[in-house]
Amino acid sequence: MSSERVVGRWPWAFLVALVLLALNLRSPFVGVSAVTDQLRSALDVGNGAVGLLTSLPVLCFALAAPVALAVVRRYGAESAVLACLGLVLVGSLVRSSGSFAVAVLGTVVIGLGITIGNVVVPVLIRSRVAPERVGTVTGLYTAVMNVGSMIVLIGSGPVASASGWRTALLAPAVLSVVAALVWWRVVGTSRRAAPGPAEGATSGARDVATAVPSGPVWRDPVAVLLVVAFAGQSTSFYSLTAWLPSILADEAGAGSAAGALASVFQVSAVVGALGVPLLALWLREPVAAGVVGLLWMAMPAQLLLAPSAYLIGSVLGGIAQGGGFALILTIVARRARSDRESAGMSTLVQSVGYAFAAVGPTLLGAVHDATGSWTAPLLVVLGTTALFLVSTVTASLSARRPRDRGRAA
Numbered sequence: 001m002s003s004e005r006v007v008g009r010w011p012w013a014f015l016v017a018l019v020l021l022a023l024n025l026r027s028p029f030v031g032v033s034a035v036t037d038q039l040r041s042a043l044d045v046g047n048g049a050v051g052l053l054t055s056l057p058v059l060c061f062a063l064a065a066p067v068a069l070a071v072v073r074r075y076g077a078e079s080a081v082l083a084c085l086g087l088v089l090v091g092s093l094v095r096s097s098g099s100f101a102v103a104v105l106g107t108v109v110i111g112l113g114i115t116i117g118n119v120v121v122p123v124l125i126r127s128r129v130a131p132e133r134v135g136t137v138t139g140l141y142t143a144v145m146n147v148g149s150m151i152v153l154i155g156s157g158p159v160a161s162a163s164g165w166r167t168a169l170l171a172p173a174v175l176s177v178v179a180a181l182v183w184w185r186v187v188g189t190s191r192r193a194a195p196g197p198a199e200g201a202t203s204g205a206r207d208v209a210t211a212v213p214s215g216p217v218w219r220d221p222v223a224v225l226l227v228v229a230f231a232g233q234s235t236s237f238y239s240l241t242a243w244l245p246s247i248l249a250d251e252a253g254a255g256s257a258a259g260a261l262a263s264v265f266q267v268s269a270v271v272g273a274l275g276v277p278l279l280a281l282w283l284r285e286p287v288a289a290g291v292v293g294l295l296w297m298a299m300p301a302q303l304l305l306a307p308s309a310y311l312i313g314s315v316l317g318g319i320a321q322g323g324g325f326a327l328i329l330t331i332v333a334r335r336a337r338s339d340r341e342s343a344g345m346s347t348l349v350q351s352v353g354y355a356f357a358a359v360g361p362t363l364l365g366a367v368h369d370a371t372g373s374w375t376a377p378l379l380v381v382l383g384t385t386a387l388f389l390v391s392t393v394t395a396s397l398s399a400r401r402p403r404d405r406g407r408a409a
Contacts, residue, residue, distance in 0.1 A: 014128050015137065017186040018121070020179035021081060022141050023148035024088050025117045027172050028110050029057045030149040033242045033262070034156035038165035043100040047246075047365035053095075053107050054242040058234070059358035060111025061118060062351045068112075068119040077127070078183075080120045085180040087113025092173035096166040146269035146322060148175070149241070153263040157245075222335050223345050225395035226328055230353030232388030233324045235360040236296060236381055240265065240317065242361035247374050251307040264311060265299075268318025276323030285331070286396040292327055293389025296320035300382040304375065324388060331392075335399045360384070 032039065032053045039050050072080045087109055095106025121141060129137045152172050160168035244265055249258040272292075279288050299317025302309055332345050364377040371377075 013186045014124075015140070017179070017183045018124070018137070018141055019144050020175070020182050021085070021117060021121070022144035023151075024085060024172075024176050024179055025114050025121075025148070026145045027148035027152040027175070028088055028092055028114070029054055029107065030241055030266070031152040031156040031169055031172060033245050034153050034258075035160045035165040035168050036243075036246055038160055038168075039103075042165060043103065045100050047369050048362050049100065049365075051242055051361035051363075051365035053103060054238065054361040055358045056104065056107045057111035057114055058238050058354050058360075060108065060115050062354035062358060064112050064115040065119060065351060068116040071116055072120050072123065077120050077123045080116050081124070081183050082180055084113045084117040084120065085176045085183070087116070089173050089176045089180075092170055092176070096170040140274075142273040142322065142326065143270040146266045146273070146318075148172075149266040150263040153245070153266060154260045157258070157260065220335070220345070222331070222395050222398045223348060225391045225398065226331060226335075226345070226349045227352045228391040229324075229388055229395055230328050230349045231356035232384045232386075232391060233296075233321070233328060234353045234357030236300075236384045236388065237321045238357045239360035239364045239377075239381055239384070240299070240321075243364050243368075243374075243377065244314075247303060247378070248307075248310055251303065251374055252310045261310065262314070264314040265318045265321075268315045269322030272319040272322025272324070273326055274322075275319070276326055279323075285327075286393050289327055289392040289396045290389065292320050292323045293385070293392055296324060296385040296388055297382060300378045300385060304378050304382070320385075324392070327392065327396075331395055331399050 032050065036047070036050050039045070039053070040047065043049075068080075071083055075083065091106045091109030091111075091113060093106070094109060095103045097106070122138075125137050125141070155171070156168045159171055244262040245258040248261055252258075276288065276292060279291070283291070295316045299313040299320070302313030302316075328349065332349060335345065364380060367377045367380060368374060
């Protein structure tokens with residue numbers, strides 16, 4: 001165990017701080033979907049433009065990773081967390097303060113902050129958690145991100161009705177202040193508890209920055225399949241996150257409760273994030289991948305064929321989106337033969353996948369504007385979930401085969 005690890009098998013103070021951080025890593029832009037109508041009316045823009053406020057942070061995930069790595073390398077992992085939370089707070093303030101152009105600027109700032117969080121969390125988990133607990137803590141972190149999205153979806157509609165959409169989008173920023181205060185305290189305690197904190201934090205950041213290899217990871221056919229799988233996974237998730245409240249309001253007659261009902265999709269991901277890794281212990285991995293893919297496809301199919309049964313579809317889709325993310329990362333870890341190769345493959349998969357996902361919300365909004373209904377947009381999502389099913393199952397089967405020994409690790 002490195003000198004930077006917190007003393008004890010369960011770093012409880014770190015877990016509390018991590019949970020608060022995770023609450024801020026998706027919720028700031030998820031709330032846009034619950035106030036779409038107010039945004040569109042107040043800013044005089046169309047659905048495609050509103051979708052941009054959800055897709056821009058995802059585009060930052062794909063394009064701003066080098067900036068995030070530079071921040072971690074320059075200032076250390078703990079300070080990078082504070083930078084993440086600070087940017088989320090500043091971006092939320094800017095987004096809620098002016099015109100659509102100002103809202104776009106604030107959204108980009110939020111996206112940069114969350115990108116730093118996405119990069120730094122694995123560093124912190126690896127350096128501060130006992131090795132046998134890393135998987136559990138990572139699952140907890142993933143689950144809490146969805147809980148944060150659920151909280152914001154439930155609360156944004158009522159807050160917008162009472163105080164306006166600007167207040168609704170600004171309210172989640174309170175979590176970033178709380179998280180920053182707790183993180184500041186935990187960082188101080190951890191540094192006193194473990195020797196050599198400065199060296200440990202710096203070396204942890206350097207490990208991540210230098211771990212990404214320049215080798216041709218993309219030549220591995222499994223890596224290419226996983227890129228397609230993650231593109232299907234992320235495009236489906238962010239598209240539905242952006243437009244599910246509107247779909248439920250228009251197609252299922254959910255009205256003002258649509259935002260709260262859409263939160264079922266987010267909270268069900270907790271079951272998937274924690275349950276699918278257990279399912280993979282009982283079933284062969286390709287079978288587990290097939291189950292998750294079919295659950296994913298069930299959601300857009302239900303919204304197309306039986307909109308009134310939206311709770312069933314949201315639960316099934318939520319389990320799939322939480323489990324699908326964990327499943328892809330599991331295949332990456334098993335396929336890679338070294339830490340360098342694992343980091344390279346993970347970077348390729350997530351960067352390209354998020355780039356495609358960034359287009360999803362705007363595409364669905366534009367298709368809805370062009371057709372006047374949600375049928376064509378839902379057919380697009382059905383296609384992206386089918387893409388996830390086929391590519392994930394194929395990648396899982398291919399990853400089980402022996403690799404060419406001549407390929408560089």
